Amino acid sequence: MQPLKASQASGGLRRSLTTRGLVALVAGALVLTGCSSNPNAIEPNDLPDFDSAYKVKRLWKANAGDGMDETSIKLSPAVTSQQVFAADVHGQVYAFNREDGDRQWRKKTEDRISGGLFAGYGKVYYGTREGEAVALSAEDGSELWRRQLSSEILSAPTGTSSLALYQTIDGRIQALDGETGEPRWEYETAIPNLILLGGTQPVVTAGRVYAAFSGGKVVCLDEQTGSPIWERRVAEPTGRSELDRLVDINTSLIVENGGVFTATFQGKVAVLDWENGRPYWAKDISSHQRLSSDLGTLFVSDDQGLVRGVDQRSGTFLWQQDKLYGRRLTGTAVQDDLVVVGDYEGYLHWMDQSDGKLVARYRHRGKPIVSAPIRHDDVIYVLGSEGRLAAYRLEARD
Numbered sequence: 001m002q003p004l005k006a007s008q009a010s011g012g013l014r015r016s017l018t019t020r021g022l023v024a025l026v027a028g029a030l031v032l033t034g035c036s037s038n039p040n041a042i043e044p045n046d047l048p049d050f051d052s053a054y055k056v057k058r059l060w061k062a063n064a065g066d067g068m069d070e071t072s073i074k075l076s077p078a079v080t081s082q083q084v085f086a087a088d089v090h091g092q093v094y095a096f097n098r099e100d101g102d103r104q105w106r107k108k109t110e111d112r113i114s115g116g117l118f119a120g121y122g123k124v125y126y127g128t129r130e131g132e133a134v135a136l137s138a139e140d141g142s143e144l145w146r147r148q149l150s151s152e153i154l155s156a157p158t159g160t161s162s163l164a165l166y167q168t169i170d171g172r173i174q175a176l177d178g179e180t181g182e183p184r185w186e187y188e189t190a191i192p193n194l195i196l197l198g199g200t201q202p203v204v205t206a207g208r209v210y211a212a213f214s215g216g217k218v219v220c221l222d223e224q225t226g227s228p229i230w231e232r233r234v235a236e237p238t239g240r241s242e243l244d245r246l247v248d249i250n251t252s253l254i255v256e257n258g259g260v261f262t263a264t265f266q267g268k269v270a271v272l273d274w275e276n277g278r279p280y281w282a283k284d285i286s287s288h289q290r291l292s293s294d295l296g297t298l299f300v301s302d303d304q305g306l307v308r309g310v311d312q313r314s315g316t317f318l319w320q321q322d323k324l325y326g327r328r329l330t331g332t333a334v335q336d337d338l339v340v341v342g343d344y345e346g347y348l349h350w351m352d353q354s355d356g357k358l359v360a361r362y363r364h365r366g367k368p369i370v371s372a373p374i375r376h377d378d379v380i381y382v383l384g385s386e387g388r389l390a391a392y393r394l395e396a397r398d
Contacts, residue, residue: 127153
């Protein structure tokens, strides 16, 4: 397996050399696989023993198609106050009732959906490997509009009451009218030749759009015009080979408490001032997974299977959980003052967010969980690689 390459195509657009050649993240391909022919493979820890302090209650389960179908694309579900939306790589999009999991509709498209879903304002947005931005009605799944963009869309889009924001693999953020799909503005930056499969979902808050790109660059744009307010690189490439110099941002951005928190592959976890991009601190952690936070603590699962609690203000490591080493963890989510991750054998693991101690475990199914759990209120929603979607709540043991 190799990381994705991009090169110049006709018309000056940067496109991948091949869509069939989109491959696994370097972390998964070169570090965490259990293949005996891979000299860099990490032997995963066995399931650790611990005293469970919580009972895991599955509220419902549902079939959401064929899931990721052994690909390395993460099709994260989207959750609203009333619905849960999920998609598979064969173009099927589903809507479920959030409370009981009853399927409300299924939309069979011919799209190769590639970047996860966004749901809100009565719409569901997704992007495709062919570079098409699509909007569906959240009510019945009917197609509202479709727009051809410049290149593949490998990250989940973001929406506001008036805009749909898509990030394409060629280093562009493209804002479309949420009602019609007509272009509103575009921002473009240069990207390196070697990049990770995937991307970062833009974040919109207080009239600004925060986005991250391959090469370790974070930008802040004006929501209405796309004009740059500031640009900052959080990690610099080092090493002799292209692979050594790969420092891609392929995780979530967290924008809160005056900071923009992010992580890079083969780079750092860092925070920038959300007003001007000034760096506050940076710590050497390699991660390509979703970050989460609560009460001033950042929760990071790294590329080796270590989970850390990091103080948002200082960057100090508050704790480290190493018993899940090598288990190809998903990104983190916070549920009931606990941190939860999934792993390659389909297990969910909950940790006390104050010290990282393992307190609960549940097997979602015997297939890998590759997308981070999504929390809404006190429930998490989990989509396995084979398409099993389920909702879970915790109950403290007596």
